[in-house]
Amino acid sequence: MKENKILLFAGTTEGRELAEYLVERKVKVHACVATPYGESLLPKNRLLSISHQRLDECQMKELIKEFEPRYVVDATHPFAKEVTENIKHACIEVKAPYIRLLREAGQAGESVRVEDVEAAVEYLEGTSGNILVTTGSKELENYTRLTDYQKRIFARVLSVGDVAVKCEELGIRGRHLICMQGPFSVEMNLAMLREYKISYLVTKESGIAGGYPEKCEAAAMAGVGLVVIGRPRQEAGMSLEEVIKFLKYEMNLQDKWKVSLVGIGMGTAETLTAEGKEACKKARLLIGAKRMLEAADQRQHTYASYQPEEIVSYIKEHPEYENVAVLLSGDAGFYSGASRLLKRLEAEPQIEARVIPGISSVAYFCARLGVSWEDAALRSLHGRQGNILAAVREHEKTVILAGSAQSVRSLCRKLTEYGYGGLKVCVGADLSYDTEKIIEGTAESLQVYQGADLAVIYVENPDMCKGMAVHGLPDGEFLRGDVPMTKEEVRSVSLSKLRLAKDSVVYDVGAGTGSVAVEAALRVTDGTVYAVEKKEEAVALIEKNQKKMKADNLVIVEGEAPDALLGLPVPDCVFIGGSAGNLEGILDTVYRKNKKARVVINTITLETLAEVKRCMEELPVTEEEIVQIAVSRSKKAGRYHMMQGLNPVTVISFTLHGKKDEEA
Structure with missing residues (x-):
């Protein structure tokens, strides 16, 4: 079998891209180009040799015999008809396999189509006005037949010395010569x-790689007449993707992809960065949600998807698209699918991935509002549940990505329900689009928001609470009624023993007034607290204290444990303030949900303490600790102060650990 070598006649962008593809896969390539300038565009690689002499058919035959390629690929320009015929005949003579690489045709808008340059000149003679000629320098002499051509013709040609000299000789010079x-x-x-x-x-009609669609679009935008010299007769051949696919199979080439994760800004071309535009332009395949593909306004092959598994599978099924751009809304590093997709791509050794940041909607919106956002809390409601109330409570500025118009209304209703109805709220809808609209009002007034789904919300709370650094909200902050409440000193120690994390899932069993549950909720701003209580009066008090303290991440569960715990998410931390005689069942349920849960139990009676000890002996526990707290508070008696003791409380804490003996 012949060595993996390709003889490439590379007169187009597709030819250059094929050369890059091959040498990256260790294929030896000899490329023939017409000019030194064409040589300068090809990649520098030890496996790539280049010649830029113009060859006739006999010279082509000699080169094929000398180089002995497995295939000869003709990637010359579609208008270079004579060169293509010579390559074909040479291959037939020496019995070398021939592949014709065709440019893809672009789509034209309103235009006048002619067969050749002579016909274009004949048509233009009957017109008036300036003419931009973009058909190259070789046939420029034909345009000198036009009346007043020196005034009318503006020639855009390659920035090569001999080309410029030729144009000067034809009388096209100065401002009329664009190199x-x-x-x-x-x-x-x-x-x-x-x-x-x-x-x-x-x-x-030079195809996508030749910039034909961009010329058509610009002409339409400027109201300029388009004179299109049609492609030569229809040729048989393959696209770049088809050639790559064929050579990959025939020469057993390794798959390799370069994937760019591109943040495209708000969705319009104006908010796509220059780096992002360049990545999209170079990509042979664009992937993204339908809206994003439309925003990119590119003419490559596209695949509509935003699921990582689907994206990776499609890329691997199409090795011909080795340069891929995945479009992501906004900034790829801000509430984006980039992190999950990047992790999935990095698991594929043949895929080289990079991230290109975009302009986030937060940055754009705050700029439009004229406010800084370095001190703002940033949240998202797009496909997720977030404790937005905690952010609003503790920050002067909160910026939220909305998933829909309904999510805007729901947030404003919740803010109003929790006493924040008077806060300033701004909603930016369809940002950067012609339909962009910024609405300013209050949370209360925007409960009936009827704008677009693509929205960003700005909430301003000048009276924000910075949040306490330690446990122990004053007892007087809570509504109590006749329901027992864990006092602030005991509550502070109990919460400390729970070892709460910012995103903990917490059970408060026998929640009473909800003092422990509420304060825990204020600490686990990214988590959830479930207050389990069977008494109606206590449930009502918990709800009132929840609203008063603005603890939106507190969920009230009316019922008796352990049955009330069965449908709840797996807990990280469990506080038991009252068990109603069901302690063993409660602990068993917690154990079955999470064998590593952290548990804190408060007791007043010795009988309950004994029961706790018995349960601990039956469960696998570690880090067990028993602390008794005896609190005394001063009471004024005339001009004296006397200490008055409160009931001592025993705080038992431990961490579940491993399996029970019978389960081992």
Whole structure:
């Protein structure tokens, strides 16, 4: 079998991309280009040799014999008909396998189509106004037949010395000679059309890689006539993706992908960074939600998905798209799917992934409002539940990503319900779009918000509470009635023994007034506290204290433990202030839910203490500790102060550990 070598006639962007693909996979390539400039565009690699002499058919045959490639790939320009015929004949003569790599055709809008340059000149002779010619320098002489061509023609050609000299000789010079390397963006084309007051743009139907769609779009935006020199007769051949797929199979080439996770900003082209645009432009495949693919306004192959597994599977099924861009809304590092997808991509050794940040909606919205956000709490309601109330309670500024118009209304209703109805609230809808709208009001007034789903919420609370650094809210802060309450000194020690984390799931069994549950909820701002209570009067008090303290992450469960615990999420920490004689069943239920749960039990009577000790002997526990707290408070008697003792409370704490003996 012949060595893995390719002889490549590379006159197009697709040819360059194929050369890059092959040498990265250790395939030896010899590339033939027409000019030194074409050589400069090819990658520098020891496996790639390059010649830039123009070859006739005989020279091509000699080169094929000398190089002995497995395949000859013709990636010359679609208008280079003579070169293609010579390559074909040479391959037939020496019996070398021939592959024609075709450019993909772009989509044209309103245009006048002609067969060749001569027909374009004939059409333009009957018109008036400036003409931008983008068909290259080789056929530029044809345009000198136009009346007043030196005034009308603006030629955009390659920035190569001999090209510029030729244009000068034809009388196209100065401002009328534009030496630049393309392809060009829509914005650049549009700027040129306006700068030179162009009435007609002449272009070949050079495909996506040749920048044809961008020319069409710019002409339409500027109201410029488009003269399109149609493609030559339909050729048989394969696209770049098809060639890659074919060579991969025939030459057993290794799959390899470069994947960019691109934050696209708010969704419009204006909020996509230059780095993001470049990554999208270079990608052969764009992946993202439908809205994001539309926002990218690119013409590559696309796949609509935002699920990591689907994305990775599709990439691996299509090795021909080795350069991929995955589009993500906003900034890829801010409440984005990038983290999950990046982790999944990094598990694939053949995928090289990178993240390109975008402009977050928070940064954009705060800039529109004229407020800084370095001291703001940032939250999201998009596909998640968050303790927004805690953020509002403890921060002057809170910025929230809304998942829908309904989530805006629900948040404003909740703020109003918890006494924050008068707070200033701003909603930014469809940010950066033509339909952008910023609404300012209060939480109460925006309960009936009817704007767009794509929204960001700004809440301002000038009277925010910074949050206490230690446990022990004063007893007087709680509504009590005739329901027993854990006093602040005992509550402080009990909460300390629970070892709460910021995201803990906590049970308060026998919650009473809810003093422990409420204070725990104020500490576990990213977690949830479940207050379990069977008495109606106590349940009502817990609800009132919840509203008073604005503890939105407190869930009241009316019922008797252990049955009331069965449907609750797995707990991290459990406080038992009252068991109603069901302590053994409660602990057994907790153990079955989480064999490593942290447990704190408060007792007043010796009988309950004995029961706790018995249960601890039956359960696998560690870090057990028994502390008795005897609190005395001063009481004024005339001009004297006397200490008055409260009932001593025993605080038992332990951590469940491992399996019971009978389960081992």
